[in-house]
Amino acid sequence: MTWGRMPSCAPVANRRWPGESGTRPKLATCATMLFSLASAFGQQSSLAPGGTHASQIKSLGVFFFWLLGIIFLIVIAIAVASIFQRGQSTQDEAAQRRLKTAIAGASVLTILILFGLVVVSVGVGKEISAPGGRGNELVVEVTGNQWWWFVRYLNDDPTRIVVTANELHIPVGRPVLIRGLSNDVIHSFWVPGLQGKRDLIPSRVTTQWIETNEPGRYRGQCAEFCGLQHAHMALWTVAEPESQFQQWIGTQLRPGAAPSDDLQQRGQEVFLSHACVLCHSIQGTTANGQVGPDLTHFGSRLSIAAGTLPNNKGNLAGWIADPQNIKPGTRMATVPLDPTDMQPLLEYLESLQ
Ligand code: CUA
Secondary structure, three states: OOHHHHHHHHHHHOOOOOOOOOOOOOOOOHHHHHHHHHHHHHHOOOOOOOOHHHHHHHHHHHHHHHHHHHHHHHHHHHHHHHHHOOOOOOOOHHHHHHHHHHHHHHHHHHHHHHHHHHHHHHHHHHHHHOOOOOOOOEEEEEEEEOOEEEEEEOOOOHHHOEEEEOEEEEEOOOOEEEEEEEOOOOEEEOOOOOOOOEEEOEOOOEEEEEOOOOOEEEEEEOOOOOOOOHHHOEEEEEEEOHHHHHHHHHHHHOOOOOOOOHHHHHHHHHHHHOOHHHHOEOOOOOOEOOOOOOOOOHHHOOEEOOOOEEOOHHHHHHHHHOHHHHOOOOOOOOOOOOHHHHHHHHHHHHOOO
16 A cells, blocks of 8 residues: 555545444545535534533524514515505605604614614623633633644643643533633634634633533634634534543543554654654653644544544544645644554554543
């Protein structure tokens, strides 16, 4: 197999996300693209709220939609009626008076409705940005980078700080405070199924509360144009029951899994002897780069390249062989590899659960 072919075919052939239902067709047809789009909307939609904040935003949106929709229909009906009444005299005094009263009434009503919408909108805005802490909150630092998310679970005990990338795990029913930062330009943290948008601004900390009431996966997306690959800056939020979440934290606190066979052993040697270590860390090894995502538990993550591709060996091979082909402009370097080193490297990285 020639790895040089991978970038063109692998990303398309393996674009099904873990957990998606349905049989994966062999070729990426228009129909499957539409299917992926539809399922992505289901997992990334403010119309499918997974928590109280998003529910309030949805209710506000639905209220605006119906109220403004009805007003629109009334305006159109009046406009159509006025066309049919053209030519009827408005010269007599009584008709003039009726017209003036109608215009004045409509003006006052418009002002009252707009004012009411502002009050309702500000009220919901205040509610969803109110501190949601009840003393049991989880504090997570999310830092935007071109073009990936650095995620750090803060803890008073420094040995219990968890670091990961492009994926957020949260316990169901517990408030989570997102502390937003940026390392370069302005990004915006937005998980539509859980909350509204919050900008991540260099040298400033912004905060946002999220809380979910049902387990599930919620796709998030950078919502502020931040450069060429802004559209490929996504992250997954995995909401799970508290016990499962604690189990996940426990796993994340462990160093990277040791190679369990010769192939993985060779893969680790390849990783540690190439430029990969200049940017990436794997706890428990000598790899301590701080520029790119920490890979200690890479194999357990849902996606590669910040939500660009589902995490599997085929996509990973394409990504390593030619990152610029998949994400032009990415800072992920193309590391020259001997073709025989690719398979061991894939086996090793995917074994990092
Ligand atoms: Cu980061 Cu757009």
